Structure formats: structure tokens, C-alpha cells
């Protein structure tokens with residue numbers, strides 16, 4: 001797979017705060033990469049560096065083919081008083097497009113995003129999901145090879161969220177390199193590639209399967225009728241438990257692969273569960289901290 005954009009040893013700080021540290025990340029063509037991490041992890045800063053709107057304190061951004069970049073900043077970046085069509089053509093003109101070529105591309109994106117029926121509607125009268133689709137279309141008007149999208153699905157209803165992800169898959173199928181920041185692990189899990197960002201450091205990048213295989217942990221789901229709070233406390237004190245967090249009516253605990261099953265009090269049962277991306281995140285964050293379970297609070301992503 002061709003690599004169209006690469007961050008090499010990127011570090012950045014705002015004043016005394018280190019926001020990115022030594023981040024290496026490749027973006028291959030034809031792939032959606034989810035950049036996952038909780039609020040404050042540094043996702044927006046990483047995207048801004050990749051987009052070239054922020055110069056990092058150290059490291060480089062490489063674009064071997066001089067790939068064009070589409071950047072969608074977090075909060076909806078369309079103009080509320082302009083119509084759908086006016087927004088698209090406005091962004092096109094910013095990129096030096098005009099005339100028939102611009103109209104053709106705007107028309108194509110309008111159809112692609114399912115916004116044809118709303119062509120003349122001011123953006124402020126669109127639903128949140130439609131506004132995000134319009135913002136996405138505007139960011140792509142100049143046919144970039146790379147799309148850098150900052151939380152396009154945050155605050156969007158579940159149906160529109162699925163539609164947005166389907167649009168991103170289509171972009172990748174067309175050969176684009178897509179990097180999409182999200183605080184939601186469940187959304188990330190459906191991407192071909194996931195990059196886990198924790199306190200400005202890239203914990204790992206790879207397919208969800210690769211990431212799950214990378215951590216030497218196994219997960220048990222503890223259950224005890226109607227005693228979840230108590231269960232959580234108990235779980236955190238069990239020997240060998242690296243992380244414990246609520247899940248449905250039970251509590252998930254992660255243990256090192258070779259560790260024996262913990263001895264449980266009467267009424268509590270343990271069922272083996274699949275390792276999830278969030279378990280991987282918490283585990284790797286814990287390894288990074290070089291001690292016990294780091295980030296019980298932070299890994300709420």
C-alpha cells in the first residue's frame with residue numbers, strides 16, 4: 001500500500017505542556033485509520049500538524065507524492081448562512097476551482113453525500129448529521145489524496161454516524177488515505193487500522209486484530225446479581241487484576257495471560273470474554289506508565 005503521508009518523530013508542546021511526544025505514524029492510501037484517544041490525548045494537535053496548519057516543535061511531516069490534504073476541523077466548519085451549494089462552491093473557489101469543473105465536482109459531492117434535496121437550504125437549517133456531511137464534502141472539494149477529519153461523528157445521531165462512516169469507507173475504497181479522530185473505541189473497532197493515542201504518545205497502530213493480539217492479557221466478565229458497585233471495588237482488589245471497569249451489568253477485569261483465575265467470593269461468577277480495543281488501550285497505557293493500571297479514569301474513550 002502506498003504511503004501518502006507520514007509523521008516522523010513528531011513532538012509538540014504548548015508552553016510547559018507536552019502534547020505530542022515522538023509520534024511516528026504512516027497513512028497508507030486506500031485505508032481508514034482511526035485515531036483514538038480520550039479528550040486531551042492530543043488528537044486535534046496531531047491532525048493540525050499533519051494538515052500543516054501547526055509546525056511541530058520537533059519531527060517532520062512527509063508527503064512523498066506531495067499529496068493534497070483535506071482537513072475537517074472539529075466543530076462544524078461550514079458557513080451557517082450560506083446554502084449547501086454555496087458552501088461547496090465557496091470552498092471550491094478557495095482552492096482555485098471555478099466554472100464547469102467546480103460545478104461538476106460540487107454536484108458529484110452533493111450526490112455522494114446524499115444532500116441533493118437540500119441544495120438550496122442554508123446550512124444552519126440542516127440537522128447536525130447533514131451539516132457534518134456537508135462539511136466533509138467541502139473538505140474534499142479539491143479531490144485531496146489525504147483526508148484528516150477531526151471527530152466528524154461527535155454529536156451526530158447514530159443513524160447519521162453510520163452513514164458518515166460508510167462515506168469514509170467509500171473514500172478509502174477510492175484510494176484515499178483517511179485519518180479520522182474519534183474518542184469512541186467502538187467506532188474505531190470497525191476501521192481497518194487503529195492508532196491509539198495516550199497523553200500525546202502513540203501506544204500502537206495496527207488492525208484491531210493485530211492490536212488485540214499484541215497485549216498479553218485475557219479478560220473475565222465478573223457477574224453478581226445487583227451488586228455492581230460492590231463488584232467493582234472487589235474486582236480492583238483481586239490479585240493480578242490490571243484493570244477493572246463496568247460493562248453492562250457486570251465488571252470486566254484484565255489479567256496477565258498466564259495468571260490463574262482469581263478466587264471469587266460466593267455469588268460472584270467469572271465468564272471469559274473477548275479482549276476489546278479498550279482493554280488493549282488500558283493495558284498499553286499501563287505498560288507505558290510502567291506500573292499498575294494506568295488510566296482507569298482516562299480510558300473512558
Ligand SMILES: Nc1ncnc2c1ncn2[C@@H]1O[C@H](COP(=O)(O)OP(=O)(O)O)[C@@H](O)[C@H]1O
Pocket residue numbers: 014017019037038039040041042043044045046
Ligand atoms: N492552543 C493551545 N494552547 C495550549 N494548550 C493547548 C492548545 N491546544 C491544545 N492544548 C492542550 O493540549 C492537549 C491536547 O489537546 P488536543 O490536541 O486538543 O487533544 P484532543 O483533540 O485529543 O482532545 C490538551 O491538554 C489541551 O488542553
Ligand SMILES: [Mg+2]
Pocket residue numbers: 043044045074150
Ligand atoms: Mg480534539
